[in-house]
Amino acid sequence: MSFIIANHLTRQYDLSDPWIVRMLTSNKRKQLTAVDDVSFSIDKGTTYALVGESGSGKSTIAKMVVGLLAPSAGAITFDGKMINDETISKADRQRLRRRIQMVFQSPYASLNPRWAVGDILKEPIRAFGLFDSRADQDKRVNELLDQVGLSARDANKYPHEFSGGQRQRISIARALSSQPDVIICDEPTSALDVSVQAQVLNLLKTLQKEFSLTYLFISHDLAVVSTMANKIGVLNEGKLVEEAVPSQLFAKPENPYTKMLIDAVPDFGKV
Numbered sequence: 109m110s111f112i113i114a115n116h117l118t119r120q121y122d123l124s125d126p127w128i129v130r131m132l133t134s135n136k137r138k139q140l141t142a143v144d145d146v147s148f149s150i151d152k153g154t155t156y157a158l159v160g161e162s163g164s165g166k167s168t169i170a171k172m173v174v175g176l177l178a179p180s181a182g183a184i185t186f187d188g189k190m191i192n193d194e195t196i197s198k199a200d201r202q203r204l205r206r207r208i209q210m211v212f213q214s215p216y217a218s219l220n221p222r223w224a225v226g227d228i229l230k231e232p233i234r235a236f237g238l239f240d241s242r243a244d245q246d247k248r249v250n251e252l253l254d255q256v257g258l259s260a261r262d263a264n265k266y267p268h269e270f271s272g273g274q275r276q277r278i279s280i281a282r283a284l285s286s287q288p289d290v291i292i293c294d295e296p297t298s299a300l301d302v303s304v305q306a307q308v309l310n311l312l313k314t315l316q317k318e319f320s321l322t323y324l325f326i327s328h329d330l331a332v333v334s335t336m337a338n339k340i341g342v343l344n345e346g347k348l349v350e351e352a353v354p355s356q357l358f359a360k361p362e363n364p365y366t367k368m369l370i371d372a373v374p375d376f377g378k379v
């Protein structure tokens with residue numbers, strides 16, 4: 109059985125005016141279906157990429173997979189257990205939070221600018237009770253910094269003292285600090301220069317091998333996705349319109365929307 113299964117996931121957003129306005133104007137309720145009956149599965153230790161234009165529903169799916177947002181319909185199963193089940197116990201929910209982490213496009217979203225890097229990395233370690241003594245926590249911080257190509261000295265610095273690429277390494281270290289099984293990467297490199305982008309992608313690949321991590325990798329960039337994914341799902345207006353392994357998707361795209369995305373990448377259709 110797959111490690112992560114998204115089963116007929118649907119998410120609506122209510123864009124209606126407040127009821128009092130609706131009463132006075134007789135405007136109808138407005139619902140936006142941001143994610144529309146999306147199903148996919150991810151095997152342990154592999155990378156599943158979701159590609160699609162802005163507004164296609166990528167982040168909405170990511171939020172449902174980490175449990176930040178409840179689906180309007182459908183469900184997510186992780187390691188044999190339903191994530192959004194109302195009956196899930198508090199302890200199970202805490203365990204899930206530890207096991208599924210997220211890396212965002214903008215490290216500022218996840219890194220508190222007032223905290224030194226060491227404290228940022230220790231926060232999940234403490235919250236999940238992973239190492240009790242201060243000495244062990246410090247050791248773990250050094251280990252995490254080393255794993256993402258930073259040094260122990262960086263623990264005392266603040267996020268603004270780093271470059272964009274280094275800051276993204278800190279976000280990755282923070283995601284790793286709870287020893288997760290799954291990392292959801294939502295456009296992790298789209299704010300970075302191309303050269304730095306490649307380094308961060310390589311780091312993610314190295315870490316995946318080392319810790320058998322499972323990735324849900326979200327990007328609007330097919331070139332990035334082609335180097336990362338075992339399988340690619342193409343999202344268009346909330347619907348999964350095509351799914352294939354990268355070589356097949358690029359050689360023989362079946363859906364017209366996928367073809368359009370491939371043609372939009374300069375020189376990419378020809379490689």
Ligand SMILES: Nc1ncnc2c1ncn2[C@@H]1O[C@H](COP(=O)(O)OP(=O)(O)OP(=O)(O)O)[C@@H](O)[C@H]1O
Nearest residue numbers: 121122142160161162163164165166167168169328
């Ligand atoms: N909290 C919200 N309330 C209302 N509508 C929302 C909300 N969040 C997202 N949407 C809408 O849902 C749709 C999908 O948004 P989503 O953020 O999932 O897209 P995305 O593929 O991640 O886009 P991007 O590439 O720009 O990050 C969009 O039309 C968006 O405007």
Ligand SMILES: [Mg+2]
Nearest residue numbers: 166167168294
């Ligand atoms: Mg998004």
